Amino acid sequence: MMTTHEILLDAAGAKSAVAAADTATKNRALLAMANALVENSDAILAANALDMDAARGTTGEVMLDRLALSTARLEAMAEGIREVAALPDPVGRVLAHVERPNGLVIERTAVPMGVIAIIYESRPNVTADAAALAVKAGSACVLRAGKEAHRSAAAIVEAMREGLREAGLPETAVNLVEDTTRDSAGELMTASGLVDLLIPRGGAGLIRACVENATVPCIETGTGICHIYVDAAADLDMALNIVENAKCSRPSVCNACEVCLVHKDVAEKFLPMLKERIGGRVELLLDERAAGIISGKRAGARDFDTEFLDYILAVGVVDSLDTAMAHIAAHSTGHSDCIVTADDDAAERFLRGVDSAAVYVNASTRFTDGGEFGLGCEMGISTQKLHARGPMGLQELCTYKYIIRGGGQVR
Amino acid sequence: MMTTHEILLDAAGAKSAVAAADTATKNRALLAMANALVENSDAILAANALDMDAARGTTGEVMLDRLALSTARLEAMAEGIREVAALPDPVGRVLAHVERPNGLVIERTAVPMGVIAIIYESRPNVTADAAALAVKAGSACVLRAGKEAHRSAAAIVEAMREGLREAGLPETAVNLVEDTTRDSAGELMTASGLVDLLIPRGGAGLIRACVENATVPCIETGTGICHIYVDAAADLDMALNIVENAKCSRPSVCNACEVCLVHKDVAEKFLPMLKERIGGRVELLLDERAAGIISGKRAGARDFDTEFLDYILAVGVVDSLDTAMAHIAAHSTGHSDCIVTADDDAAERFLRGVDSAAVYVNASTRFTDGGEFGLGCEMGISTQKLHARGPMGLQELCTYKYIIRGGGQVR
Numbered sequence: 101m102m103t104t105h106e107i108l109l110d111a112a113g114a115k116s117a118v119a120a121a122d123t124a125t126k127n128r129a130l131l132a133m134a135n136a137l138v139e140n141s142d143a144i145l146a147a148n149a150l151d152m153d154a155a156r157g158t159t160g161e162v163m164l165d166r167l168a169l170s171t172a173r174l175e176a177m178a179e180g181i182r183e184v185a186a187l188p189d190p191v192g193r194v195l196a197h198v199e200r201p202n203g204l205v206i207e208r209t210a211v212p213m214g215v216i217a218i219i220y221e222s223r224p225n226v227t228a229d230a231a232a233l234a235v236k237a238g239s240a241c242v243l244r245a246g247k248e249a250h251r252s253a254a255a256i257v258e259a260m261r262e263g264l265r266e267a268g269l270p271e272t273a274v275n276l277v278e279d280t281t282r283d284s285a286g287e288l289m290t291a292s293g294l295v296d297l298l299i300p301r302g303g304a305g306l307i308r309a310c311v312e313n314a315t316v317p318c319i320e321t322g323t324g325i326c327h328i329y330v331d332a333a334a335d336l337d338m339a340l341n342i343v344e345n346a347k348c349s350r351p352s353v354c355n356a357c358e359v360c361l362v363h364k365d366v367a368e369k370f371l372p373m374l375k376e377r378i379g380g381r382v383e384l385l386l387d388e389r390a391a392g393i394i395s396g397k398r399a400g401a402r403d404f405d406t407e408f409l410d411y412i413l414a415v416g417v418v419d420s421l422d423t424a425m426a427h428i429a430a431h432s433t434g435h436s437d438c439i440v441t442a443d444d445d446a447a448e449r450f451l452r453g454v455d456s457a458a459v460y461v462n463a464s465t466r467f468t469d470g471g472e473f474g475l476g477c478e479m480g481i482s483t484q485k486l487h488a489r490g491p492m493g494l495q496e497l498c499t500y501k502y503i504i505r506g507g508g509q510v511r
Numbered sequence: 512m513m514t515t516h517e518i519l520l521d522a523a524g525a526k527s528a529v530a531a532a533d534t535a536t537k538n539r540a541l542l543a544m545a546n547a548l549v550e551n552s553d554a555i556l557a558a559n560a561l562d563m564d565a566a567r568g569t570t571g572e573v574m575l576d577r578l579a580l581s582t583a584r585l586e587a588m589a590e591g592i593r594e595v596a597a598l599p600d601p602v603g604r605v606l607a608h609v610e611r612p613n614g615l616v617i618e619r620t621a622v623p624m625g626v627i628a629i630i631y632e633s634r635p636n637v638t639a640d641a642a643a644l645a646v647k648a649g650s651a652c653v654l655r656a657g658k659e660a661h662r663s664a665a666a667i668v669e670a671m672r673e674g675l676r677e678a679g680l681p682e683t684a685v686n687l688v689e690d691t692t693r694d695s696a697g698e699l700m701t702a703s704g705l706v707d708l709l710i711p712r713g714g715a716g717l718i719r720a721c722v723e724n725a726t727v728p729c730i731e732t733g734t735g736i737c738h739i740y741v742d743a744a745a746d747l748d749m750a751l752n753i754v755e756n757a758k759c760s761r762p763s764v765c766n767a768c769e770v771c772l773v774h775k776d777v778a779e780k781f782l783p784m785l786k787e788r789i790g791g792r793v794e795l796l797l798d799e800r801a802a803g804i805i806s807g808k809r810a811g812a813r814d815f816d817t818e819f820l821d822y823i824l825a826v827g828v829v830d831s832l833d834t835a836m837a838h839i840a841a842h843s844t845g846h847s848d849c850i851v852t853a854d855d856d857a858a859e860r861f862l863r864g865v866d867s868a869a870v871y872v873n874a875s876t877r878f879t880d881g882g883e884f885g886l887g888c889e890m891g892i893s894t895q896k897l898h899a900r901g902p903m904g905l906q907e908l909c910t911y912k913y914i915i916r917g918g919g920q921v922r
Contacts, residue, residue, distance in 0.1 A: 120863065198885050204874055206884055213896055214866065292722070296896050311703070312726050317897035338919040345921035451914050452531065455625065463615055463917025472922065473617055473913065474609050485624055485707050485910035486728035487898035499896035502884065503862050506874025508749040510756035511883065 101278045104287040108294040110272040111215045111240040118273045119212040119238045123189040125267055130185035130232055133263030134178040137228065140259035141174050147255035148224065155248050162352075167222045167249055177228040177256075180477065184232040187476040190494040191238040205505045210498045212238030214296035217288045218479075219310065221246040221302040227253045230301075231260055231274045233479050237497035240273045242295070244288060246302075247280040289314040297497075301480050304407070319488060321480035324354030324435035325407050326465040329424040329450070331441035332363040336370050338462060339440040343413075344378050345464040346438070352409045354481060355436050355468040359404060359414045361424045367393055367417045374415070382411045389417035404431050421446050425453050432456055434483045436465040457483055457490035512689045515698040519705040521683040522626045522651040529684045530623040530649045534600040536678055537647055541596035544646075544674030545589040548639065551670035552585050558666035559635065566659050573763075578633045578660055588639040588667075591888065595643040598887040601905040602649040618914045623649030625707035627908065628699045629890075630721065632657040632713040638664045641712075642671055642685045644890050648908035651684045653706070655699060657713075658691040700725040708908075712891050715818070730899060732891035735765035735846035736818050737876040740835040740861070742852035743774040747781050749873060750851040754824075755789050756875040757849070763820045765892055766847050766879040770815055770825045772835045778804055778828045785826070793822045800828035815842050832857050836864050843867055845894045847876040868894060868901035 102110075121129075137144070148169040155167055196208040216239045220226045227243055234241035245253035253276055261271035277284045288295060289310055298318040300310040310318050328346055330339045346357035362370050371393045375384065384390075385399035403414045404427075418424045421439075428437050438460035439450040447461040458468040468490060470478025475493030482488045488496035513521075532540075548555070559580040566578055607619040627650045631637045638654055645652035656664035664687055672682035688695045699706060700721055709729040711721040721729050739757055741750045757768035773781050782804045786795065795801075796810035814825045815838075829835045832850075839848050849871035850861040858872040869879040879901060881889025886904030893899045899907035 116864070200883070200885060204878060204883075211866075315723050317895055319897075335919070341919060341921055349922060447916075451916075453527070455622075456912065458913040458915060460915045461917060463915055463920040464922050466922040467615060467915065467920070468913075472611070472615075474611060484728055486730075489910055490913045499900055501867065502869040502879075502901045504869060504871045504874055504878065505858075506872060508746070508752060509874040509878070510752055511760060511875050511877040 104277050104279055104284045107242060107275045107277055108215070108291050111242050111275050112294055114240040114270040114272040115212070115214045117270050118235065118240050119191070119214070121238065121269060125269065126189070126236055126238070127185045129235060129264050129267035129269050130181050132266040133232065133260040134181040134185075136259040136262040137174055137178045137181070137256065140255070140262070141171055144174060144252065144255040144259060145169055145171070147251040151249055151251045159248065163222060167224065167252070169224055169252060173225065177225050180225070180229055181232040184236050184477050187236065187494055189236070190498045195500055202509050203507060204509055207503045208500050209503050210495070211501050213497060213499050215240050215242060215294060216497065217242045217244070217291070217295045217298045217316075219244045219285050219288060219298070219300045219302070219306065221306065222249045224249050224252040224256060226301060227256045227276075228260065229477065230479060231257070233477060233494060233497060235269075235273055237494050239296070239497065240275070242275045242277060242288065244277040244284055250280050285309070286313065289316065289318070292316055296499075299479060319480075319482050319486075319492070320484040321482055322354045323407055323433045323483060324356070324481070325358045325405065325431060325433045326355060326435055327359045327361060327428050327432055327437040328357050328465065329361045329418075329428070329437075329439045330363060330366060330370055331421060331439055331443060331446050332365040333443035333446060334363075334366060334440040335442055336366060336373060339370065340373055340377050342438065342440055342462070342464050343374065346466050347382055347413050348378060348411070349464075349466055351411050354407075355466050356409070357413065357465050358406065358408050359416070359431070361416050361418050361427060362390070363421075363424070364389070364417050364419055371415070378413070382413050385412065385414045387416040390415045393417070407433070421449060425450065428454055435481065436460065436468040438463065438465050457481065515688050515690055515695045518653060518686050518688055519626070519702050522653050522686050523705055525651040525681040525683040526623070526625045528681050529646065529651050530602070530625070532649065532680060536680065537600070537649070538596045540646060540675050540678035540680045541592050541643055543677040544643065544671040545592040545596075547670040547674040548585055548589045548592070548667065551666070551673070552582055555585060555663065555666040555670060556580055556582070558662040562660055562662045570659065574633060578635065578663070580635055580663060584636065588636050591636070591640055592643040595647050595888050598647065598905055600647070601909045606911055613920050614918060615920055616916045619911050620914050621906070621909045622912050624908060624910050626651050626653060626705060628653045628655070628702070628706045628709045628727075630655045630696050630699060630709070630711045630713070630717065632717065633660045635660050635663040635667060637712060638667045638687075639671065640888065641890060642668070644888060644905060644908060646680075646684055648905050650707070650908065651686070653686045653688060653699065655688040655695055661691050696720070697724065700727060700729070703727055710890060730891075730893050730897075730903070731895040732893055733765045734818055734844045734894060735767070735892070736769045736816065736842060736844045737766060737846055738770045738772060738839050738843055738848045739768050739876065740772045740829075740839070740848070740850045741774060741777060741781055742832060742850055742854060742857050743776040744854035744857060745774075745777060745851040746853055747777060747784060750781065751784055751788050753849065753851055753873070753875050754785060757877050758793055758824050759789060759822070760875075760877055762822050765818075766876050767820070768824065768876050769817065769819050770827070770842070772827050772829050772838060773801070774832075774835070775800070775828050775830055782826070789824070793824050796823060796825045798827040801826045804828070818844070832860060836861065839865055846892065847871065847879040849874065849876050868892065
């Protein structure tokens with residue numbers, strides 16, 4: 101078995117070649133990686149079957165479904181890689197150009213990060229997505245899959261490396277950590293000088309562990325306690341559609357709505373409508389005032405601070421826009437929050453005052469997504485303020501440097 | 512004494528008001544802060560005299576000079592704040608605007624960080640600079656000065672708070688940590704949810720401590736082992752001017768040159784010129800091959816990995832551009848590195864291949880500075896790749912959020 105340190109050195113050795121690769125080479129590699137996934141379907145599905153066998157019994161249905169691969173899912177993964185190939189190359193863009201009075205020409209230019217490490221859990225498709233985005237962004241990557249998905253991830257990486265070799269890129273541009281104990285995650289978090297960016301993709305526990313222990317630059321992703329505030333001036337039918345969509349269209353994702361706050365002036369009318377529309381599918385957890393209007397289960401102490409990721413919605417009644425904003429400031433994870441209102445002043449106050457990655461007026465929080473924002477595929481949704489906020493596309497996987505051309509200037 | 516936690520809560524309480532302040536209000540506050548510094552000169556100089564008295568005896572001349580204030584230095588600090596007032600407001604700029612096919616209008620908009628913490632050492636002027644930049648960037652700040660400068664910093668903050676009050680901003684927009692033990696630095700590093708950005712400004716030890724211990728987002732600043740590579744195709748007179756300027760114009764700063772690498776084909780000619788030009792002022796530490804050409808002290812094992820911040824220069828001879836770039840990759844801190852050459856191909860290879868915040872052709876590394884880059888005043892020079900790289904001006908002290916305006920769209 102290769103040690104994690106050896107794997108990090110492999111990635112470091114590959115990073116110059118990946119960074120120097122031109123757009124055509126990177127795209128050729130990506131298309132070859134996609135094809136290799138399909139061509140190696142049998143081997144990948146066999147590895148996945150071993151992972152599934154090992155997981156059965158100890159793992160619930162939802163987790164098993166996340167882990168499972170099929171020919172159709174492999175084809176979708178390949179298609180995802182082809183979509184990354186079709187995106188514009190983020191490397192080399194000149195972000196700012198200035199000619200100084202002394203004649204120095206200074207260009208702020210997008211350049212690759214170098215080595216990107218991604219720690220994730222059981223979804224094998226993250227292996228392909230993350231590798232494709234890293235390669236397109238000109239970086240080598242070191243992937244660490246969850247133990248339960250390791251055999252699948254290894255087979256996927258082996259196939260993708262075929263594609264890299266075909267395109268003349270070093271196969272060590274994409275690496276999978278072989279040690280599946282917790283040690284290897286810790287090593288990635290503290291590999292100063294060898295990891296330029298660490299991205300944890302997974303549950304709240306993993307992300308907290310990275311934020312607390314990482315000494316390498318790290319981006320916090322994903323936890324979403326998203327709010328929809330139905331203002332006194334809301335179009336209630338619109339509000340109903342938005343809450344229904346944000347809660348029910350895919351409850352397991354981070355941009356799903358977990359909390360609905362309703363202005364007291366419309367609560368008497370809106371809450372019965374809400375109960376009728378989604379009460380059959382969604383468990384409504386009511387604060388005291390909401391429970392005075394509709395019947396249902398009372399919310400517990402932690403229910404306004406829980407990412408349910410399920411058909412559950414905490415519902416509260418508030419006195420004003422200000423109370424709603426104060427509640428959001430105290431309970432939001434800074435992912436996506438929305439106001440439904442026909443009052444432009446209320447909308448602007450909400451947009452300015454709510455400190456989240458995505459702040460909406462009159463639209464579902466489910467739009468917080470790289471594709472929906474027009475950024476293309478994404479590596480995750482950042483809920484921190486440093487470097488990247490919201491969906492992280494290819495641009496956010498790059499850094500920049502200043503290139504200064506002179507003719508002998510001294511200071 | 513207020514606890515550090517209480518001070519952080521004060522800053523959190525002020526951040527909305529600072530973020531919401533319009534440009535005119537912030538500028539009025541900055542000008543009032545500058546005036547208050549001058550008006551309170553007596554009190555500030557008296558506090559500084561106490562710091563100086565306490566430091567004398569245990570502290571060297573260089574440190575004492577850093578700590579010392581005078582009427583002229585206070586006036587320069589006030590002028591620095593006025594310069595920040597004159598810079599464009601970084602808050603509210605629309606960084607990207609897209610209208611999606613479904614009619615959603617998505618704007619990526621620059622917004623304040625919230626609370627910026629700055630841990631620094633003995634230079635009292637950092638107190639004024641950092642506070643001014645934070646306020647202009649719409650953030651509250653929590654400053655932690657070194658123990659030896661605490662009385663001076665407290666008097667400066669007291670004066671600046673007068674200015675904030677005059678402009679109708681909360682005085683808790685600018686806060687100074689009262690606890691001068693190491694505990695308070697540790698508290699700032701781990702104040703998750705209360706510190707949005709931590710910037711250490713000081714020596715390598717402080718920066719390492721922050722990088723290793725911070726659980727809040729942190730930007731590594733400052734350490735500069737900067738290289739100048741004199742290529743085979745260099746104009747040697749230009750090279751001489753550049754090395755002299757980069758080494759001698761201000762050796763104590765991070766953008767000063769610490770290492771000169773010379774291509775073997777020009778070393779016989781260039782090294783004697785270098786010795787003649789700067790050998791009287793600068794101690795040249797020579798590698799084996801350089802020592803075969805000119806006489807001088809031999810470099811020790813660590814001399815190519817040392818930020819001298821003094822009239823000392825490590826000098827080596829290399830076989831090629833590639834060897835020079837490999838040396839820089841192994842020994843640079845990623846701050847500023849330069850090639851002197853008349854060969855455009857060599858220049859472009861160096862610019863692409865060297866992975867530092869600022870990469871130069873034919874100009875002194877001393878230009879790596881917010882003012883010289885046209886960014887205005889700076890909060891420090893980032894040597895990491897996340898968020899900000901190189902000089903951090905007002906833009907780099909902001910984050911962004913996505914503002915999405917819809918008409919009832921669901922997904």
